[in-house]
Amino acid sequence: MNTALLHTRCPELERTLPFLRLGDGPTPVRELTGTTRNDLWCKDESGYGWGGWGGNKVRKLEWLLPEVRRRGARTVLTVGATGTNWGLAAALYARELGIDTVLALIDQPEDEHVREQLRRLRASGATIHFTRTKLLTIAAAPWLFLRHAHGLRLPYYLPAGGSAPIGVLGYVEAGLELGEQVAAGELPEPRHIVTAVGSGGTVAGLALGCALAGLRSQVLGVVVNDTLPLAASDLNRLADQAATVLRERGAARDIPPLRLASTRAYLGNGYGHPTPEAAAAGDVAAAAGLRLEPVYTAKAFAAALTADLDGPVLFLNTYGPRQ
Ligand SMILES: *Cc1c(COP(=O)(O)O)cnc(C)c1O
16 A cells, blocks of 8 residues: 555645655554563564664655655755664665765764664765764754755755654554554554654654544653653644644644653663663563664663553554664
Protein backbone atom coordinates (compact mmCIF):
# COMPACT_ATOMS: atom_id res chain seq x y z
CA MET A 1 0.00 0.00 0.00
CA ASN A 2 1.54 3.26 -1.09
CA THR A 3 -1.04 5.68 0.26
CA ALA A 4 -0.62 7.24 3.68
CA LEU A 5 -3.49 6.62 6.11
CA LEU A 6 -3.70 10.40 6.52
CA HIS A 7 -4.28 10.70 2.77
CA THR A 8 -6.91 7.97 2.84
CA ARG A 9 -8.74 9.84 5.60
CA CYS A 10 -8.35 13.18 3.88
CA PRO A 11 -7.64 12.95 0.13
CA GLU A 12 -7.28 16.74 -0.31
CA LEU A 13 -4.10 16.57 1.83
CA GLU A 14 -2.29 14.73 -0.90
CA ARG A 15 -1.80 17.83 -3.06
CA THR A 16 -0.10 19.92 -0.37
CA LEU A 17 1.55 17.26 1.79
CA PRO A 18 3.46 14.79 -0.33
CA PHE A 19 4.31 11.39 1.15
CA LEU A 20 6.93 8.88 0.06
CA ARG A 21 6.65 5.38 1.46
CA LEU A 22 10.01 4.07 2.73
CA GLY A 23 8.98 0.96 4.70
CA ASP A 24 6.37 -1.76 5.15
CA GLY A 25 3.41 -1.16 7.46
CA PRO A 26 1.59 -2.05 9.53
CA THR A 27 4.45 -2.88 11.89
CA PRO A 28 3.83 -6.01 13.95
CA VAL A 29 2.24 -6.07 17.41
CA ARG A 30 2.67 -8.93 19.86
CA GLU A 31 2.30 -9.73 23.52
CA LEU A 32 5.58 -9.91 25.47
CA THR A 33 5.44 -12.82 27.86
CA GLY A 34 7.87 -13.94 30.55
CA THR A 35 8.60 -10.43 31.87
CA THR A 36 7.72 -8.97 35.26
CA ARG A 37 4.61 -7.24 33.89
CA ASN A 38 1.40 -8.92 32.76
CA ASP A 39 -0.53 -7.57 29.82
CA LEU A 40 2.56 -6.07 28.20
CA TRP A 41 2.52 -5.62 24.43
CA CYS A 42 4.98 -4.39 21.85
CA LYS A 43 4.52 -2.57 18.57
CA ASP A 44 7.80 -3.15 16.85
CA GLU A 45 9.12 -0.41 14.56
CA SER A 46 12.54 -2.04 14.22
CA GLY A 47 11.74 -3.58 10.83
CA TYR A 48 10.35 -0.37 9.38
CA GLY A 49 12.48 0.97 6.53
CA TRP A 50 13.74 -0.53 3.28
CA GLY A 51 17.16 1.14 3.44
CA GLY A 52 20.28 0.35 5.46
CA TRP A 53 18.75 1.50 8.75
CA GLY A 54 15.29 1.24 10.32
CA GLY A 55 13.35 2.28 13.41
CA ASN A 56 11.41 5.39 14.21
CA LYS A 57 13.25 7.95 12.08
CA VAL A 58 12.09 6.41 8.80
CA ARG A 59 8.42 7.36 9.19
CA LYS A 60 9.47 10.98 9.78
CA LEU A 61 11.54 10.96 6.60
CA GLU A 62 8.50 9.75 4.63
CA TRP A 63 7.09 13.27 5.07
CA LEU A 64 10.29 15.31 5.41
CA LEU A 65 12.15 14.15 2.31
CA PRO A 66 9.31 14.89 -0.15
CA GLU A 67 9.11 18.35 1.42
CA VAL A 68 12.87 18.84 0.93
CA ARG A 69 12.45 17.79 -2.70
CA ARG A 70 9.41 20.07 -3.19
CA ARG A 71 11.50 23.02 -1.98
CA GLY A 72 14.15 22.16 -4.55
CA ALA A 73 16.95 21.67 -2.00
CA ARG A 74 19.90 19.44 -2.93
CA THR A 75 21.42 19.25 0.53
CA VAL A 76 20.02 18.80 4.03
CA LEU A 77 21.84 20.03 7.11
CA THR A 78 21.00 18.43 10.43
CA VAL A 79 22.37 17.89 13.93
CA GLY A 80 22.74 15.06 16.38
CA ALA A 81 25.12 13.37 18.78
CA THR A 82 27.99 11.15 17.65
CA GLY A 83 25.81 8.02 17.90
CA THR A 84 22.87 9.58 16.08
CA ASN A 85 20.34 7.13 14.63
CA TRP A 86 18.55 10.09 13.10
CA GLY A 87 21.61 11.37 11.22
CA LEU A 88 22.27 7.90 9.86
CA ALA A 89 18.70 7.34 8.67
CA ALA A 90 18.57 10.84 7.13
CA ALA A 91 21.86 10.30 5.27
CA LEU A 92 20.91 6.86 3.92
CA TYR A 93 17.37 7.68 2.78
CA ALA A 94 18.24 11.14 1.41
CA ARG A 95 21.07 9.63 -0.62
CA GLU A 96 18.57 7.38 -2.39
CA LEU A 97 16.80 10.52 -3.61
CA GLY A 98 20.05 12.16 -4.71
CA ILE A 99 20.04 14.56 -1.76
CA ASP A 100 23.31 15.14 0.15
CA THR A 101 23.42 15.21 3.95
CA VAL A 102 25.63 17.38 6.14
CA LEU A 103 25.81 16.43 9.83
CA ALA A 104 27.00 18.60 12.72
CA LEU A 105 27.67 16.21 15.58
CA ILE A 106 28.01 16.95 19.28
CA ASP A 107 29.79 14.69 21.75
CA GLN A 108 28.08 12.00 23.78
CA PRO A 109 29.57 9.46 26.21
CA GLU A 110 31.55 7.13 24.01
CA ASP A 111 31.15 3.35 24.16
CA GLU A 112 31.26 0.51 21.66
CA HIS A 113 27.65 1.23 20.62
CA VAL A 114 28.60 4.83 19.73
CA ARG A 115 31.83 3.86 17.96
CA GLU A 116 29.94 1.34 15.81
CA GLN A 117 27.38 3.97 14.90
CA LEU A 118 30.14 6.43 13.93
CA ARG A 119 31.56 3.84 11.57
CA ARG A 120 28.15 3.52 9.93
CA LEU A 121 27.86 7.31 9.71
CA ARG A 122 31.24 7.60 8.01
CA ALA A 123 30.18 4.95 5.48
CA SER A 124 26.83 6.65 4.78
CA GLY A 125 28.24 9.27 2.45
CA ALA A 126 27.25 12.14 4.77
CA THR A 127 29.65 15.05 5.27
CA ILE A 128 30.43 15.14 8.98
CA HIS A 129 31.51 18.13 11.09
CA PHE A 130 32.41 17.43 14.70
CA THR A 131 31.13 20.57 16.37
CA ARG A 132 31.38 18.98 19.85
CA THR A 133 28.87 21.10 21.83
CA LYS A 134 25.49 22.68 21.23
CA LEU A 135 26.95 26.18 21.64
CA LEU A 136 29.75 25.58 19.13
CA THR A 137 27.21 24.11 16.71
CA ILE A 138 25.05 27.23 16.89
CA ALA A 139 28.16 29.40 16.46
CA ALA A 140 29.22 27.38 13.39
CA ALA A 141 25.76 27.40 11.78
CA PRO A 142 26.22 30.42 9.42
CA TRP A 143 29.50 28.97 8.16
CA LEU A 144 27.90 25.52 7.69
CA PHE A 145 25.03 26.95 5.63
CA LEU A 146 27.37 28.93 3.37
CA ARG A 147 29.96 26.18 3.09
CA HIS A 148 27.33 23.74 1.79
CA ALA A 149 25.30 26.10 -0.40
CA HIS A 150 24.80 25.24 -4.07
CA GLY A 151 25.10 28.66 -5.67
CA LEU A 152 22.38 30.70 -3.97
CA ARG A 153 20.60 27.61 -2.69
CA LEU A 154 21.24 27.01 1.00
CA PRO A 155 20.95 23.56 2.61
CA TYR A 156 17.50 22.69 3.96
CA TYR A 157 17.70 22.54 7.76
CA LEU A 158 16.14 19.57 9.54
CA PRO A 159 15.99 19.81 13.35
CA ALA A 160 17.45 17.19 15.69
CA GLY A 161 15.64 13.87 15.46
CA GLY A 162 13.57 15.05 12.50
CA SER A 163 11.08 16.50 14.98
CA ALA A 164 9.82 19.29 12.75
CA PRO A 165 6.00 19.47 12.65
CA ILE A 166 5.95 17.74 9.25
CA GLY A 167 8.21 14.96 10.52
CA VAL A 168 5.84 14.43 13.45
CA LEU A 169 3.20 13.32 10.92
CA GLY A 170 5.13 10.05 10.62
CA TYR A 171 3.99 9.10 14.10
CA VAL A 172 0.48 10.40 13.51
CA GLU A 173 0.48 7.71 10.80
CA ALA A 174 1.70 5.11 13.32
CA GLY A 175 -1.06 6.13 15.76
CA LEU A 176 -3.69 5.71 13.04
CA GLU A 177 -2.15 2.34 12.16
CA LEU A 178 -2.36 1.27 15.80
CA GLY A 179 -6.02 2.31 15.84
CA GLU A 180 -6.69 -0.05 12.94
CA GLN A 181 -4.85 -2.88 14.70
CA VAL A 182 -6.92 -2.38 17.86
CA ALA A 183 -10.12 -2.25 15.79
CA ALA A 184 -9.11 -5.50 14.07
CA GLY A 185 -8.62 -7.21 17.45
CA GLU A 186 -4.87 -7.74 17.05
CA LEU A 187 -4.31 -6.28 20.52
CA PRO A 188 -6.46 -4.76 23.27
CA GLU A 189 -6.72 -0.98 23.43
CA PRO A 190 -3.62 0.02 25.44
CA ARG A 191 -4.21 1.95 28.66
CA HIS A 192 -0.67 3.27 28.34
CA ILE A 193 1.80 3.51 25.49
CA VAL A 194 5.42 3.85 26.61
CA THR A 195 8.29 4.96 24.41
CA ALA A 196 11.49 7.04 24.53
CA VAL A 197 11.68 10.80 24.06
CA GLY A 198 14.85 12.06 22.38
CA SER A 199 13.54 15.02 20.41
CA GLY A 200 9.83 14.49 21.06
CA GLY A 201 8.41 13.92 17.58
CA THR A 202 7.55 10.29 18.15
CA VAL A 203 5.40 10.79 21.26
CA ALA A 204 3.86 14.01 19.92
CA GLY A 205 2.78 12.28 16.72
CA LEU A 206 1.61 9.14 18.51
CA ALA A 207 -0.58 11.11 20.90
CA LEU A 208 -2.12 13.04 18.01
CA GLY A 209 -2.57 9.91 15.89
CA CYS A 210 -4.19 8.02 18.76
CA ALA A 211 -6.58 10.92 19.38
CA LEU A 212 -7.52 11.02 15.69
CA ALA A 213 -8.01 7.25 15.72
CA GLY A 214 -10.37 7.51 18.69
CA LEU A 215 -8.07 5.61 21.06
CA ARG A 216 -8.13 6.63 24.72
CA SER A 217 -4.56 5.43 25.34
CA GLN A 218 -2.33 7.66 27.45
CA VAL A 219 1.10 8.15 25.88
CA LEU A 220 3.95 8.19 28.43
CA GLY A 221 7.16 9.64 27.03
CA VAL A 222 10.30 8.48 28.79
CA VAL A 223 12.72 11.39 28.51
CA VAL A 224 16.27 10.23 27.73
CA ASN A 225 17.71 13.56 26.59
CA ASP A 226 18.66 16.47 28.85
CA THR A 227 19.92 18.77 26.07
CA LEU A 228 16.53 19.81 24.63
CA PRO A 229 13.39 21.25 26.29
CA LEU A 230 11.16 18.16 26.54
CA ALA A 231 8.67 18.90 29.33
CA ALA A 232 5.10 17.69 28.76
CA SER A 233 4.20 21.26 27.74
CA ASP A 234 6.92 21.25 25.04
CA LEU A 235 5.75 17.88 23.75
CA ASN A 236 2.11 19.00 23.65
CA ARG A 237 3.15 22.18 21.80
CA LEU A 238 4.92 20.08 19.17
CA ALA A 239 1.79 17.93 18.78
CA ASP A 240 -0.27 21.14 18.39
CA GLN A 241 2.07 22.34 15.66
CA ALA A 242 1.59 19.07 13.78
CA ALA A 243 -2.19 19.40 14.26
CA THR A 244 -1.95 22.91 12.81
CA VAL A 245 -0.21 21.52 9.70
CA LEU A 246 -3.27 19.30 9.20
CA ARG A 247 -5.86 21.92 10.15
CA GLU A 248 -4.42 24.55 7.80
CA ARG A 249 -4.93 22.08 4.98
CA GLY A 250 -8.52 21.34 5.91
CA ALA A 251 -7.88 18.05 7.69
CA ALA A 252 -8.42 17.07 11.32
CA ARG A 253 -10.80 19.86 12.30
CA ASP A 254 -12.09 18.29 15.53
CA ILE A 255 -9.23 16.75 17.44
CA PRO A 256 -10.09 15.27 20.84
CA PRO A 257 -7.82 16.35 23.72
CA LEU A 258 -4.41 14.69 23.62
CA ARG A 259 -3.31 12.30 26.37
CA LEU A 260 0.42 12.86 26.55
CA ALA A 261 2.59 12.86 29.67
CA SER A 262 6.32 12.47 30.27
CA THR A 263 8.72 11.31 32.95
CA ARG A 264 12.40 12.05 33.59
CA ALA A 265 12.71 9.28 36.19
CA TYR A 266 14.70 7.00 33.87
CA LEU A 267 17.18 9.58 32.50
CA GLY A 268 20.03 8.89 34.94
CA ASN A 269 22.95 11.30 34.54
CA GLY A 270 21.86 12.46 31.11
CA TYR A 271 21.76 11.64 27.42
CA GLY A 272 23.79 8.55 26.63
CA HIS A 273 24.71 7.87 30.27
CA PRO A 274 23.99 4.24 31.14
CA THR A 275 21.71 3.32 34.07
CA PRO A 276 21.49 -0.01 35.93
CA GLU A 277 17.68 -0.08 35.38
CA ALA A 278 18.18 0.19 31.64
CA ALA A 279 20.85 -2.51 31.61
CA ALA A 280 18.51 -4.87 33.48
CA ALA A 281 15.60 -3.98 31.19
CA GLY A 282 17.77 -4.66 28.15
CA ASP A 283 18.41 -8.19 29.44
CA VAL A 284 14.71 -8.82 30.05
CA ALA A 285 13.94 -7.56 26.54
CA ALA A 286 16.60 -9.79 24.99
CA ALA A 287 15.02 -12.81 26.69
CA ALA A 288 11.67 -11.76 25.15
CA GLY A 289 13.30 -11.51 21.71
CA LEU A 290 13.73 -7.72 21.55
CA ARG A 291 17.09 -6.14 20.76
CA LEU A 292 17.37 -2.77 22.50
CA GLU A 293 20.18 -0.21 22.83
CA PRO A 294 21.27 1.70 25.96
CA VAL A 295 20.54 5.33 24.95
CA TYR A 296 16.80 5.26 24.21
CA THR A 297 14.96 1.97 24.14
CA ALA A 298 16.42 0.23 27.20
CA LYS A 299 15.53 3.27 29.36
CA ALA A 300 12.01 3.35 27.90
CA PHE A 301 11.59 -0.39 28.39
CA ALA A 302 12.68 -0.01 32.04
CA ALA A 303 9.74 2.37 32.44
CA ALA A 304 7.38 -0.03 30.62
CA LEU A 305 8.39 -2.76 33.09
CA THR A 306 8.51 -0.85 36.35
CA ALA A 307 6.45 2.37 36.20
CA ASP A 308 3.21 2.36 38.17
CA LEU A 309 0.83 1.98 35.21
CA ASP A 310 -2.46 0.13 34.62
CA GLY A 311 -2.35 -2.34 31.76
CA PRO A 312 -2.57 -3.11 29.00
CA VAL A 313 0.81 -1.40 28.49
CA LEU A 314 2.15 -1.09 24.96
CA PHE A 315 5.89 -0.57 24.46
CA LEU A 316 6.77 1.02 21.14
CA ASN A 317 10.17 -0.32 20.03
CA THR A 318 11.91 2.45 18.09
CA TYR A 319 15.34 0.91 17.49
CA GLY A 320 16.01 -0.28 13.95
CA PRO A 321 19.49 -1.76 13.51
CA ARG A 322 20.27 -3.75 10.36
CA GLN A 323 22.15 -7.07 10.34
C1 LIG B 1 15.54 9.06 18.01
C2 LIG B 1 15.20 7.86 18.76
C3 LIG B 1 14.16 7.86 19.71
C4 LIG B 1 13.43 9.12 20.11
O1 LIG B 1 12.52 9.59 19.15
P1 LIG B 1 12.19 11.14 19.13
O2 LIG B 1 11.12 11.27 18.12
O3 LIG B 1 13.44 11.84 18.74
O4 LIG B 1 11.75 11.55 20.49
C5 LIG B 1 13.83 6.68 20.33
N1 LIG B 1 14.50 5.54 20.05
C6 LIG B 1 15.51 5.50 19.16
C7 LIG B 1 16.21 4.20 18.95
C8 LIG B 1 15.89 6.64 18.49
O5 LIG B 1 16.91 6.58 17.61
